[in-house]
Amino acid sequence: MRTRPRGTLFFALTALIGACADQRHPTVPSFSVGGAAACPIPANVVVTDEAGLATALAAAYPGEVIGLAAFFGITVDVAVTTPNVMLTCAAPGARIFAAPGVGVIELFTAAANGVVVDRLVLKDSAGDPNGDPYVAIDVAGVRLTNSRIICSPGSCGFLAGTSGAVIADNRFESAGSFTGVHMQGSVGGIDGSRVERNTIIATAPSTAFGFGGIRVRDGSNVVVAANIVQGPWSNSIATTDLAASSFVNNRLAGAVVNGIRFNVGPLLMIDNVFQTNEVTGAGSAGVFSQSACRNEFVGNALPGNGGNVGLAFAATTGANTFVGNQTIVVDDGAFDCDGDGVVDPNIITGVGAVRHGVTLGDVVSGAVRTIHGITLQ
Numbered sequence: 511m512r513t514r515p516r517g518t519l520f521f522a523l524t525a526l527i528g529a530c531a532d533q534r535h536p537t538v539p540s541f542s543v544g545g546a547a548a549c550p551i552p553a554n555v556v557v558t559d560e561a562g563l564a565t566a567l568a569a570a571y572p573g574e575v576i577g578l579a580a581f582f583g584i585t586v587d588v589a590v591t592t593p594n595v596m597l598t599c600a601a602p603g604a605r606i607f608a609a610p611g612v613g614v615i616e617l618f619t620a621a622a623n624g625v626v627v628d629r630l631v632l633k634d635s636a637g638d639p640n641g642d643p644y645v646a647i648d649v650a651g652v653r654l655t656n657s658r659i660i661c662s663p664g665s666c667g668f669l670a671g672t673s674g675a676v677i678a679d680n681r682f683e684s685a686g687s688f689t690g691v692h693m694q695g696s697v698g699g700i701d702g703s704r705v706e707r708n709t710i711i712a713t714a715p716s717t718a719f720g721f722g723g724i725r726v727r728d729g730s731n732v733v734v735a736a737n738i739v740q741g742p743w744s745n746s747i748a749t750t751d752l753a754a755s756s757f758v759n760n761r762l763a764g765a766v767v768n769g770i771r772f773n774v775g776p777l778l779m780i781d782n783v784f785q786t787n788e789v790t791g792a793g794s795a796g797v798f799s800q801s802a803c804r805n806e807f808v809g810n811a812l813p814g815n816g817g818n819v820g821l822a823f824a825a826t827t828g829a830n831t832f833v834g835n836q837t838i839v840v841d842d843g844a845f846d847c848d849g850d851g852v853v854d855p856n857i858i859t860g861v862g863a864v865r866h867g868v869t870l871g872d873v874v875s876g877a878v879r880t881i882h883g884i885t886l887q
Contacts, residue, residue, distance in 0.1 A: 549599040549629060553577025556600045560584045563606075570595050577601075578630060583609035587616045594624035605631035608641070617662075620646040626653040634662040646672050648697045655679050661687045663717075664879070666710065671696030673729070675703040682723075686714035688879055689721040690743060695728030695751075704733045712741030715766060718879070720773050722748035722765070727773075730754045740764055745771040746789070749779065750801065756783045763791045769815065770797040774826075778803050778847075790814045795840065800824035803847035803854070807832045828854035840865050 557563045558580040566576045570592040577600025584606055590597065597618075598604075608614035617634040618627065627644070634643040641662035646652045648671040655676065659666055661684035669675055669692065677691055684690065690710055693700045703726070710723040722745035726732055732755040739746040739762045746762035750773040762769040769789030772779050779802040788811040789796035796812035799805070799822065812820030813836055820837025823830060828845035841864055843856040858864055 549577070549602060549604075551575055551596070551598050551628070553598065553600045558582065563588065567592070567595075578604035578606065581605045581607075583607050584614060584617070585609050585612045587614055587619060589616075589619040589621045590625045591621045592625075593622040594626075595622070596626040596628060597630060598626075598628040599630055603631065604629070605633065607631075607633040615641050616645045617641070617643045618645070620644075620649060620652040620654075623649050624651045624653075625649070626655070627657060628653070629656045631658045631660070633660040634664075642668050644668070646670075646675065648672070650674050652676075653678075657681075659683070661685075661690070664688050665692050666690045666723075667692065669693045669700070669703075671698045671700070672703060673698055673701045675700065676706075677708060678704065678706040680708045682708060682710045684710075684712045684714070684716070684741075686712070687716050688718045689716065689725050690723040690739075692721065692725040693727070693729075693732075694725070700726065700729035700732060702731050703729065704735075705737060706733065707736045709738045710740070710743075712743050715742040716744050719744045719767070720748060720771075722746055722771065723762075725749070726755075727751045732756075733758075735759055737761070742766050745769070746792070747771070748773055750774070751779070752782055753780045754782065756785070757787060758783070758785045760787045762787065762789045765789075765792040767794050768792050768796065768798045769812075772799045772802050774801050780804055782806075783808070785809055787811070789820075792816060795819040795822040796837070797821040798824070799830065800826045802827045803829050803845065805830045807834070810834060812837045823856050827856060830856045832856065832858045832860070834860045838865060 553575045555566050556577045556579050557566050559582050572592055572594045575596045577598055579600040608617055617632055632643040634641040642664045643659050643662055644667035646669045651674045653676040656679045659682045661682055665687055666682040705724055723739035723743040724747045727750045730753040732752055735758045737760045741764050744766050746765045746769045748771050769792045782805045784807045786809045792815040794816040796815035818838050819840055822840040823843040825842050825844045827843040828847040839858055841856050844853050847854040
């Protein structure tokens with residue numbers, strides 16, 4: 511039977527845990543690059559190399575906590591196939607990385623319901639254009655928390671058909687990725703998923719122009735809140751095909767195109783709330799809305815974006831509500847949302863300027879990428 515580690519290492523870690531408090535701020539991830547993070551969850555088994563990790567995963571039982579106590583490379587993709595297993599640190603700074611030149615593509619795959627990665631550093635191969643540091647497909651309730659992810663040229667993390675997923679309190683660092691934290695439908699949608707309190711930084715432009723630092727689509731009751739997205743992502747947040755979801759208190763700066771962009775989709779963005787977000791430095795409008803009905807935009811700070819346009823409603827919008835007074839709003843909405851043959855106008859209140867007839871077209875890219883047979887959308 512596996513038990514938590516004993517002896518000098520365990521007691522030293524216990525003392526460290528007692529001395530360090532996990533201090534959080536509503537808009538700043540608890541992971542800190544500058545100092546050692548505590549490892550507050552005792553592990554049932556501790557591993558220090560790839561062989562030990564493989565052995566532990568092969569013998570894992572549901573609910574087991576596997577602790578990493580070292581910095582080591584891997585030569586084959588890591589997949590967790592047992593439900594509710596947690597991988598976490600047993601020593602601060604625990605890290606796995608793709609060993610150079612060995613063909614690791616998906617550094618870590620959550621391949622069972624409820625798999626948790628917490629307080630680790632994940633680094634995929636910078637040389638593999640198809641690499642992904644974190645993947646989860648058609649599983650429920652997976653969690654990636656309190657970790658540092660060095661993004662690959664492929665993505666910062668790809669999740670498809672992952673209802674109830676939580677991506678929270680992480681730091682993602684990209685030197686130019688196809689897409690960022692990317693969540694979309696597969697067999698099912700991403701209903702009830704949450705992307706919260708992450709810092710997502712690009713130091714070079716991303717390579718898929720319709721995507722972004724956060725890409726969420728295909729679900730309902732999704733929450734994107736209190737994230738910091740900085741740098742030349744094509745869009746800080748790119749979204750489509752969501753209903754009854756919320757985007758709240760995000761800080762978005764420096765997007766090449768839009769801070770928040772609705773992409774054209776077969777379905778509409780319906781009944782979503784965008785509240786108290788801050789968008790600055792986008793190359794075009796701070797927010798670009800299309801294929802959208804009955805969404806609310808309230809209390810967002812949208813100054814300092816291209817043309818001083820804070821929000822643009824395309825012709826395929828109707829019955830959306832905007833409340834604000836600090837910026838220009840372009841309203842070309844002319845969509846019949848309820849199918850009664852009458853256009854449902856957008857409702858704009860505040861003292862900011864409203865303009866019409868300004869065309870801000872869709873942004874598309876010819877680049878196509880697939881992961882395990884799933885096309886990124």
